[in-house]
Amino acid sequence: PNKSRQHPIFQDDLDLYGYSHTRKPKLAVVLDVSGSVDDKLLSFLMSEVQAIQRRYSIKSVTLVQVDAEIKDIQKFGIRDKFIKREGSGGTIMEPGFMALLEQSSRDIPDMIICATDGDIEKSFEHVKIPNKVQVIWLIEEKGRLLFDVSKYPKQQMHVIKFSNL
Numbered sequence: 001p002n003k004s005r006q007h008p009i010f011q012d013d014l015d016l017y018g019y020s021h022t023r024k025p026k027l028a029v030v031l032d033v034s035g036s037v038d039d040k041l042l043s044f045l046m047s048e049v050q051a052i053q054r055r056y057s058i059k060s061v062t063l064v065q066v067d068a069e070i071k072d073i074q075k076f077g078i079r080d081k082f083i084k085r086e087g088s089g090g091t092i093m094e095p096g097f098m099a100l101l102e103q104s105s106r107d108i109p110d111m112i113i114c115a116t117d118g119d120i121e122k123s124f125e126h127v128k129i130p131n132k133v134q135v136i137w138l139i140e141e142k143g144r145l146l147f148d149v150s151k152y153p154k155q156q157m158h159v160i161k162f163s164n165l
Contacts, residue, residue: 025111028062028063028064029061036117037117050078063075064100066096091120097127101129115138122146135156135157140161
């Protein structure tokens, strides 16, 4: 039920098979708040997350802010306008994933959106992403994802590049 692909007509639109506004995924976001992500990019990343929330009528997501470590974990609602930025250092996404995946099995999200500029560690040494968890890498079009997603099945790891023009 959590396979995804790009919409055949609207290539920039994500179509999540098995999910609709009546059957919603449990969604979490690992947000890169490192020094390389400026306020403008942070705003665009969060507006993309909110667009997914609106499309699937998801009232709130678990938002994990990370730079080189976890800076904050909070709920982020569909109507929230601002987040209080907590980070500013380098980027290591692994602790954010670990925090989400080490919860009790019923609290583990179905889908994790990793919103970043792409300048992150190249591999996750200590993270085992369960097969039922889908990861969407949301990165700026001019960014380059250093993490190798080819180690995972296509339906589990999906990269979406967006333009902030």
